Amino acid sequence: MKENNSKAFLLILLGALTAFGPLVTDMYLPSLPTMTGYFDTNSSMVQLGLTSSMIGLAIGQIFFGPLSDKYGRRPLLLISMLLFIVSTVFCIFSPNIESFIAFRLLQGIAGSGGIVISRSVATDKFSGQDLAKAMAIIGAINGIAPVASPVLGGFLTDSIGWKGIFIILLIIGIILLIGNFRFKESLPKSNRKQENIKGLLWGFGKILHNRRYVFYVLQMGFAMGVLFANISSSPFIMQQHYGFSAFTFSLFFGINALSIGIAAALSIKFKSPEHAIFFGCIGMVIFSVIEFIALSNNCSFIIYETLLFFLLFTMGLTFTASTTLAMDSERQNSGTASALFGATGFAFGGIVSPLVSIGDILPTTGLIFLLCSSCSLGCAIIALRQTHPHLWINVKRKLKPTVQFISASNSKGKKE
DSSP states (O other), X not given: OOOSSOHHHHHHHHHHHHHHHHHHHHTTGGGHHHHHHHTTOOHHHHHHHHHHHHHHHHXXXXXXXXXXXXXXXXXXXXXXXXXXXXXXXXXXXXXXXXXHHHHHHHHHHHHHHHHHHHHHHHHHHOOHHHHHHHHHHHHHHHHHHHHHHHHHHHHHHHHHHHHHHHHHHHHHHHHHHHHHHHOOOOSOGGGSOOSOHHHHHHHHHHHXXXXXXXXXXXXXXXXXXXXXXXXXXXHIIIIIISOOOHHXXXXXXXXXXXXXXXXXXXXXXXXXXHHHHHHHHHHHHHHHHHHHHHHHTTOOHHHXXXXXXXXXXXXXXXXXXXXXXXXXXXXXXXHHXXXXXXXXXXXXXHHHGGGGGSSOHHHHHHHHHHHHHHHHHHHHHHHHHHHOHHHHHHHHHHHHXXXXXXXXXXXXXXXX
C-alpha cells in the first residue's frame, strides 16, 4: 500500500473527521433549555438550530463529495475546516436566535466535509482487509458519536454552558485544521474527475444505476432509522416512562453507545463483510420483533434495556459492512458515492426521528424498530444476491433447517 502519511495518522484523522458531524449536531442538546432563556425565545425556535445543522450536514455532503473527486481531498478538507471555524465563532456571538439558526446551517455544511471526505480518503488509501479495518473504525464512530455526544454535552452543560460547548467545538475544529495541513493528498491528479461542476452532479445519476451500491446505501439508511428512532425516543422512555434521572439516562445511553462500537469493531472478524451485514440484519429483525412485543406489553426496564442493547449491537455489525461494500462498489466515484451514502443516513434520521412521538411512544418506537430492521434486511438480501449469488445460496442452505422448523411450528399451531 503506497502512502505518504502513516497508517496510524490516517486512521486517527479519519476517525476524528467522522465524529465531527455528530459532535456538531448533538453535543449541545442538553443546553437547549438554557438557550431559550438566553435568546428570549421558545423551545421550537431553539430546536430549529438542530434541524438546520442536520440539513447542512446532508446538503454539504452532496457538494463536498463530488468536488473532492475533481479538486482533491486536501483542499476541500481545508476549506471545510476554515468554514467551520468561522461559522462557530459567529454562532458563539449570535445576537439573536434567527442568526444563530443561520450560522448553524453554515456550521453543518462545513462539518459535512470531514464526514464525506473521510470515507473517500479511506477508499483512496486502503483496499481489501485494510479497507474493512478502516471502515470498522468509521462505522464504530458513526454508531457511537450520535449517541455519546449528548452524554458528553450533559456533563459539560452545567459547568461551562452552551457557549463553552461551542468553544470546545471551535478548539476541535482548529486541531483538525492543523491535522489537515499535515495530511498528504490521497487522490492523485491522474485519478481526478475532469468534468465540469454540472458533469460532477450528473455523476449521482451514474452511481444510482449501480443497483448493488444503491441497496447497500438503503440498507444503511434503514439501519440509521433504527439508531435515530432510539436517539429520539430513549430520553422520553427512560426518564418519563421509567422515571430515571438525567444522569442515569446518560449512563445507559453510554452503555448502548458502547455496544454499537464493540459490534462495529468485531464485524471484521466475520468471514467477509457480506456475512457480517446479513447476520447483523437478521439479528436486528429478531430483536426488533421481541422489543416491539415487550414495549407493547409495558415491559420492565431491564427487559427493554437488554433487548435494546442487543438490537443496537446487531445494528452496529452492519455499519462497517455496509460502508465497506458500498464504497468498494463505487471506487471510481468515491467522493460522489460517499456524499450520497452520508446524506442518505441523515435524511433517514431526519424522517424517522419525529415519528416516534406519534401515539403511545412505547409501541410506536418498537414498531419503527421493526419496520426499519425488516426493510434493512430486505435491502441487504437484494444487494447480496447481486454481489455474490453463491454466498446467498450457501446462506439459504444454512438457514433452511431453521425456516423448516419455523414453518412446521406454525403449521402445528394452526392445526391445534
